[in-house]
Amino acid sequence: MTSSDDLAPAFPTVDGADFATADSFDVVNPATGEILGAAPAIRAEDLDHVFGSAADAFRTWSRNDDARRRHLRAAADALDADQDRLSRLLTLEQGKPLHDSVIELQASSAWLRYYADLGWPDEVLRDDSEGYEAVRRRPIGVVAAITPWNFPILLAVWKIAPALRAGNTVVVKPSPYTPLTTLAVGAVLRKALPPGVLNVVSGPDPLGAAMVAHPVPRKISFTGSTATGMRVAAAAGEDLKRTTLELGGNDPAIVLADADVDAIARDLFWGAFGNNGQICLAVKRVYAHENIHDRLVEALASIARDTKVDDGLVPGAELGPINNAPQFDRVSDLVADALGRGARAACGGAALDRPGYFYAPTILDNLDDGVRVVDEEQFGPVLPIVAFRDERDAVERANRSNYGLTASVWSGDPDHAYAIAERVDGGQVSVNTHGGGVRMHLPFGGHKWSGIGVENGPWGLLGFTELQVVTGPARGNPR
Ligand code: NAD
Numbered sequence: 001m002t003s004s005d006d007l008a009p010a011f012p013t014v015d016g017a018d019f020a021t022a023d024s025f026d027v028v029n030p031a032t033g034e035i036l037g038a039a040p041a042i043r044a045e046d047l048d049h050v051f052g053s054a055a056d057a058f059r060t061w062s063r064n065d066d067a068r069r070r071h072l073r074a075a076a077d078a079l080d081a082d083q084d085r086l087s088r089l090l091t092l093e094q095g096k097p098l099h100d101s102v103i104e105l106q107a108s109s110a111w112l113r114y115y116a117d118l119g120w121p122d123e124v125l126r127d128d129s130e131g132y133e134a135v136r137r138r139p140i141g142v143v144a145a146i147t148p149w150n151f152p153i154l155l156a157v158w159k160i161a162p163a164l165r166a167g168n169t170v171v172v173k174p175s176p177y178t179p180l181t182t183l184a185v186g187a188v189l190r191k192a193l194p195p196g197v198l199n200v201v202s203g204p205d206p207l208g209a210a211m212v213a214h215p216v217p218r219k220i221s222f223t224g225s226t227a228t229g230m231r232v233a234a235a236a237g238e239d240l241k242r243t244t245l246e247l248g249g250n251d252p253a254i255v256l257a258d259a260d261v262d263a264i265a266r267d268l269f270w271g272a273f274g275n276n277g278q279i280c281l282a283v284k285r286v287y288a289h290e291n292i293h294d295r296l297v298e299a300l301a302s303i304a305r306d307t308k309v310d311d312g313l314v315p316g317a318e319l320g321p322i323n324n325a326p327q328f329d330r331v332s333d334l335v336a337d338a339l340g341r342g343a344r345a346a347c348g349g350a351a352l353d354r355p356g357y358f359y360a361p362t363i364l365d366n367l368d369d370g371v372r373v374v375d376e377e378q379f380g381p382v383l384p385i386v387a388f389r390d391e392r393d394a395v396e397r398a399n400r401s402n403y404g405l406t407a408s409v410w411s412g413d414p415d416h417a418y419a420i421a422e423r424v425d426g427g428q429v430s431v432n433t434h435g436g437g438v439r440m441h442l443p444f445g446g447h448k449w450s451g452i453g454v455e456n457g458p459w460g461l462l463g464f465t466e467l468q469v470v471t472g473p474a475r476g477n478p479r
Contacts, residue, residue: 012042023043024039036093040203107154108153122136149178226248244452244453246445247451249446273319278380344364349364
């Protein structure tokens, strides 16, 4: 199902042009398990040139805000113009249904336009005959942006758009599982951005570590696992580089006794299974009141059984494969462990018998906290449902986690649910929906081990700036 067009040779973008590399690595199509193509591997020694280009571009880019707005709008237009080709490529390497890839591309250009339009005035605290005091925001310099494989383009744009708008220049490195679309986006955006402003490199994991260790970038914006995020924070700390870390989650949904099971089941299901559960803020465990537990399990299992799982390029596919072999193995292990400890698979519970990394959407019950699939982040198409009797107990269990990304509370009485939501840990808590706060104008970030700092909205942009206080005598005063 691939055409030669989808797989034009991929090059890093450095200083607005192709950057030739001697080495490459394979990228697999998760729907077949076969090699899809090769991606260029940048060596650590090449980073002086890459970051040098970004540092040179910073001198001009940081000075002209009107030009930055224009360029970001042009970047959005360029992405839109190539949406069909980029979406297909994204499905080929990531696995998600083509429709979801199109949405990811559309959201990415919308985010670029949002940041092109956003304003953030200097704050003048005093400007009178006695003196002048202002608080300004300055760009930090060169930003190293490191991204995961679940939303390769959107999560890169969550960094690129605010970082560029604030006046920084960027070097972005996608996950080695999904480098091709990000490299293609780099090539597309050359038409819209001055050379050196946005550089795209690819390589295996050690390239990320080399970027963090390099002396030029002054800010690391990282999205990925908590384990890697901790390594990034430690390495960045050696040089006091600024960091924003968007990390893992084990997001709870608490379903109260008065929830209308039939009305909420579909939203709850897709809150957990969207992108095959490979969303940092997916529902990863459900605490269901014992009065509605059995009905909820059956309603979710029935939706799971009806969900069409297929190659993302097949029309009508609702879920694709898991993205990569280690993640497929992890999901398989977590389910086997739970089943071995007495859990019941109300549906699914095994891989699909076909090539590629396909796993049946799985609903597990008859399990409790202390089982790995409840306590750990599964990041796959598996949802454990744990029964509870007492609401306070449910909140305590929800909060008994090192993670704190998002959460949700579901009830027939939204006011009661809002009161409970206030007691649940997490950077975003929603009522009768999950992930409702993921909007371009709202801050997104995790508490505890789920991250440091936020993305999106003005808050996300301010994370790519340093405060500067300017004081002195009254302005226009000749003294
Ligand atoms: P990962 O941590 O394995 O890799 C993320 C990126 O870091 C990749 O580009 C990788 O090459 C790079 N990397 C690896 N080692 C590095 C090092 N030592 N220094 C610097 N960079 C390094 O994560 P993943 O498996 O790609 O992504 C899945 C994880 O990402 C899940 O835990 C998920 O919850 C999390 N995630 C979080 C958010 C969020 O916004 N909070 C969003 C999406 C995904």
